[in-house]
Amino acid sequence: MNALDQLACGSNQWVLANALYFDSLTHRFVRGDLEIEGERIERILPPHASDRDDCLDASELVCVPGFIDADVAIAPGEWRARSEDLVRHGVTTSGAFQRGFPEGDALSACGGVRRLVYVELDESGQSGIETHLLEAFETPNSRCMVLPAVVPAHIWSASSLLAIASEAERLRKRLCVRLCPSHDDEREYLQTRFFTEIGLLSYLSILSGETTLFGPADVSRQDAAFIAETDVNLVCGSSLVRAALVEHRLWTHWLNGRALAYSFDTAASHTLPQAAADIAACTSQACDAWIDALTHGAARALGLRDLGSLASGMRADLCLYDKPASWRGGEGSAAFAELLATARPRHVYIDGLAEVVNGMPAAELAVAGMPDSCIANQNG
Numbered sequence: 001m002n003a004l005d006q007l008a009c010g011s012n013q014w015v016l017a018n019a020l021y022f023d024s025l026t027h028r029f030v031r032g033d034l035e036i037e038g039e040r041i042e043r044i045l046p047p048h049a050s051d052r053d054d055c056l057d058a059s060e061l062v063c064v065p066g067f068i069d070a071d072v073a074i075a076p077g078e079w080r081a082r083s084e085d086l087v088r089h090g091v092t093t094s095g096a097f098q099r100g101f102p103e104g105d106a107l108s109a110c111g112g113v114r115r116l117v118y119v120e121l122d123e124s125g126q127s128g129i130e131t132h133l134l135e136a137f138e139t140p141n142s143r144c145m146v147l148p149a150v151v152p153a154h155i156w157s158a159s160s161l162l163a164i165a166s167e168a169e170r171l172r173k174r175l176c177v178r179l180c181p182s183h184d185d186e187r188e189y190l191q192t193r194f195f196t197e198i199g200l201l202s203y204l205s206i207l208s209g210e211t212t213l214f215g216p217a218d219v220s221r222q223d224a225a226f227i228a229e230t231d232v233n234l235v236c237g238s239s240l241v242r243a244a245l246v247e248h249r250l251w252t253h254w255l256n257g258r259a260l261a262y263s264f265d266t267a268a269s270h271t272l273p274q275a276a277a278d279i280a281a282c283t284s285q286a287c288d289a290w291i292d293a294l295t296h297g298a299a300r301a302l303g304l305r306d307l308g309s310l311a312s313g314m315r316a317d318l319c320l321y322d323k324p325a326s327w328r329g330g331e332g333s334a335a336f337a338e339l340l341a342t343a344r345p346r347h348v349y350i351d352g353l354a355e356v357v358n359g360m361p362a363a364e365l366a367v368a369g370m371p372d373s374c375i376a377n378q379n380g
Contacts, residue, residue, distance in 0.1 A: 012038045012352065015050040019058035020323055022065065022336060024296045024309040027288045029062065029331045036316045039351035043312045058320065062327070062339065065309055066092025066317030066350065067272075068298035070116075070235040071214050071263040073097075083113040087355050089272055090319040090345045093299075093307060097149055097178055097214075112355040112362075114317075116302065118149035118176040118214075121164045143350070149176040152197045153189055158204060165206045174303040177201065178214045202226040209233070212301055215263065227258075233301035235261040236293075259300035262293040276340035287333035316352035319345040 016034040021044075023030050033050040035042045072094045074082045086094055095116030148168040155161050168175035179197050180186045190196055199222070201207050209231035216223075216236065227234075264271040279290045289297075299308030306315050321343055327335070348356035355362055 012036075013052065014054035014056060015052040016058045016063060016318070016320075017050060017055045018047045019061060019063040019320075020327065020329060021063040021310050022291075024065070024292070024311075027291065027333045029327070029329055029335070031329055034063065034310065034316075034318075036352045039315055039353075040306075041310060041312060041314050041316050044310070060323050061346070062321040062323045063310065064090075064319050064321070064336065064339075065295045066090060066307075066319055066348070067294045068092070068261065068302070068304075068308060069094040069264050070212075070261040070298055070302060071095055071097070079115070083115075084361055086113050087348055087350075087361065088344060088359070090340075090348055092317040092319075092348065092350045092355075093304070095147075095176075095302070097151075097176070112143070112350055112353075114143040114307075114350060115145070117144065117146045118178070119146055120149045120151055120154070120178075121167075122150075122154050122160075147174055147176050149178060151178045152200065153180055153185065158200070161201070161206060162204055165204075165211075169210065175206070175211045176214060177206070177211060179216045181215055196220070196223055198223040198226050202230065207232040210303070212261075212303075231258060233259040233261070235263050235298075235301060237263050259297045260289065260293045261298035261301035262290070273341045276337040280334050280337035280341060282334075284332060284334060287337055291333040291336050316349055318347075318349040320347040320349075321345050 014036050016036065018031060019034055020029050020031055021034060022028075031047040033045040033047060035045065035050055035052060067090045069086065069091045072082065072086070074094075074096045083094070091113065093114040093116065095118060097118045097120055099120050148164065148171070150161065150164045152161065155164075165175055180189055186196070193200065195203070198207075198213070198216070201211075201213075207213075207226070207230040212233045212235060213227075214235045216234070262275075275290075279287055282290075292298075296308030299305070306313065307317060308314075310318070321339055324335075324339065344359065345356065346358060347354065353362075
C-alpha cells in the first residue's frame with residue numbers, strides 16, 4: 001500500500017512499516033514499525049514485526065514528528081492561505097496571539113494545521129475580555145485550543161497582571177506572555193515602568209512552569225538570572241535561538257531543565273530551510289537543542305504533552321521525507337537539520353489523517369483526479 005492507497009482506503013488502523021524514524025530520546029534515526037490507531041501512535045515495534053494488513057511501506061522514507069511553530073504571527077483572516085504553506089513544510093501545530101475570541105467560521109476555515117489561539121486579556125473594562133468567557137468558550141474545530149495570554153506592555157496595573165495569572169491558574173490553563181518584540185520597545189517599557197518586563201513578572205512571582213514567555217528581543221544578564229531561578233518556558237525567534245545555541249550565550253540559563261520552543265520569523269518556506277542549514281554546521285549539542293525546539297521541546301513549552309515525538313500514545317503527527325541515499329540508520333540531529341535544509345516532506349499526517357500526499361494538499365487531490373469519496377472517507 002502506498003500513501004495514496006492509504007488515503008483512499010480511509011483505514012484508522014494501519015502501520016508505517018520499516019520506517020527510519022527519529023527517536024527524540026536518543027536524537028538518532030532508527031528502524032521500526034509505527035502502528036497507528038485512529039489519531040495516535042498505538043505502539044512502535046521492531047522492523048517487520050507488525051502483522052497489520054493495512055501497511056504503508058516506509059523502507060525508503062524518513063519519518064519525523066510534525067513540527068511546532070509556536071508563534072506564527074498570522075492575522076485572523078490569513079489562516080487558510082498560511083496554514084497550507086505551514087503544512088507543506090511539515091508544520092502540524094501553530095499558534096498566534098489574538099485580541100478577542102475568534103469566530104467559529106474562522107476556526108473552521110483554518111485548514112488542517114492544529115491551531116493554538118492565545119487570547120490576549122487586558123484591564124480595560126470597555127474593550128477588555130472578561131476572563132469567565134475563556135472558561136465558557138467552545139470551538140467547533142477539534143484541532144483548535146484557546147489559551148489565556150497577556151501582553152505586559154498593554155497592562156499598567158500590577159494587580160491586573162496578578163489577576164490574569166490567577167485566572168489562568170484557576171482554569172488550569174497555561175498563561176502565554178508576549179514580551180516586547182524589539183529593543184526600542186524594551187527601552188520604552190523600562191523608561192515608563194522602571195522595570196524590565198521579565199523583572200516585573202519575576203517580582204510578581206508570575207514566572208512558573210505553567211507560564212510561557214514569547215519573543216524576548218534580547219535577554220540581559222540580570223533577566224537571565226531571573227529566568228534561571230524559575231521553571232518558566234521560552235518561545236524565541238531564529239535570531240535569539242541562534243545566539244543561544246550557536247554562540248552559547250547564556251547557555252546554562254536558557255536550557256537548564258526548561259523547554260525552549262522555536263518561532264519562525266517569516267514564512268516557513270523561507271525561514272526553516274535557512275535556519276536548518278545554519279544549525280547543521282554547529283555542534284551536536286546545538287543541533288539536538290534546535291531539533292528539540294521544533295518538536296518535543298516546543299510541545300513541552302506549550303504544555304502539549306501528547307505532541308512532538310514519535311512514541312506510544314502520542315498523536316500521530318508525522319512528516320515523511322524521501323530517504324537520502326547515503327542514510328543507513330543511526331544518523332543524528334545534524335543529519336535531521338540537513339534534511340530540513342534541502343527537502344520538503346513528501347507526506348504529512350495530522351492525527352493520523354493525510355494532509356499532504358506526494359507534496360500535494362490532500363484537499364487538492366480531488367482536483368487532480370482522486371474521487372471525492374476517498375478524501376471524505378479518510379477525513380470524515
